[in-house]
Structures are given as C-alpha cells and as structure tokens.
Amino acid sequence: MSSSSISRSTGGSSRRQSHAPVPYRQAPLAYEPAKFCLCAPRAKAPMWISWSDSNPGRRYLACPRGRSFGCGFFQWVDDEMSPFLTQLLLDLRNAVWALEAHNRILDRNVHGWRSPNVEHIQ
Numbered sequence: 444m445s446s447s448s449i450s451r452s453t454g455g456s457s458r459r460q461s462h463a464p465v466p467y468r469q470a471p472l473a474y475e476p477a478k479f480c481l482c483a484p485r486a487k488a489p490m491w492i493s494w495s496d497s498n499p500g501r502r503y504l505a506c507p508r509g510r511s512f513g514c515g516f517f518q519w520v521d522d523e524m525s526p527f528l529t530q531l532l533l534d535l536r537n538a539v540w541a542l543e544a545h546n547r548i549l550d551r552n553v554h555g556w557r558s559p560n561v562e563h564i565q
C-alpha cells in the first residue's frame with residue numbers, strides 16, 4: 444500500500460530518471476576480450492547497461508565517442524529477456540527511482556527544519 448502511494452506521488456516526475464538505478468559492478472571498460480568500434484583510431488567500446496523501458500538491465504557496447512561524434516557502433520551483449528524479466532526489472536528500476544525521489548523530498552524537508560539550536564541538542 445505504501446509503495447503504491449510513493450510511486451503515484453513521484454510517477455509524474457521525469458527529473459533525473461535516466462541514470463542507472465544500481466551501481467555498476469564492473470567499470471565499462473573492464474571487460475575482456477575487447478570489442479572495438481569502427482572509429483579510426485580504434486577505440487575499445489565501453490559496455491553499458493540499458494535502463495530503457497524496452498530493454499532494462501540489458502548490456503550493450505557503444506562507440507565511446509557517442510552518437511554525435513562517433514561511428515555509431517552499437518551492439519547488444521545480452522539476448523532479449525523474457526517479458527516477465529523485462530517487466531520485473533522495470534518495476535525494480537521504477538521502485539529505486541521512486542525511493543530516490545522520495546529521499547530527495549525528505550532530505551529537503553530535513554534541511555528546511557534545521558535550526559541553529561539543533562547543534563546544541565547534539
């Protein structure tokens with residue numbers, strides 16, 4: 444019940460909702476064997492994790508110079524997931540983002556309630 448109210452209260456916000464909901468366990472270039480994009484000079488393609496609505500949790504390789512300045516290299520590392528796992532990861536991603544948004548609101552409220560006398564209490 445409480446989790447649905449959190450989702451509802453923050454669901455309309457699109458602020459800061461493109462970042463990874465969990466930290467990377469491995470740096471984007473810390474994989475082997477190396478895959479290189481099509482740029483000259485050759486550059487090792489970093490491995491990222493998609494958190495898009497259609498491919499949450501799916502790893503991919505992309506040109507390190509980005510879409511605008513690079514060669515456009517893009518390759519999925521993982522196969523497509525089942526609809527069940529896709530929805531499960533979307534639900535988990537959205538739950539993390541909703542909790543982060545809720546924490547930001549709580550942090551702002553806590554900072555707003557601080558007064559100079561608080562230091563004397565501690």
Ligand SMILES: [Zn+2]
Pocket residue numbers: 480481482486506507508513514515516
């Ligand atoms: Zn490239």
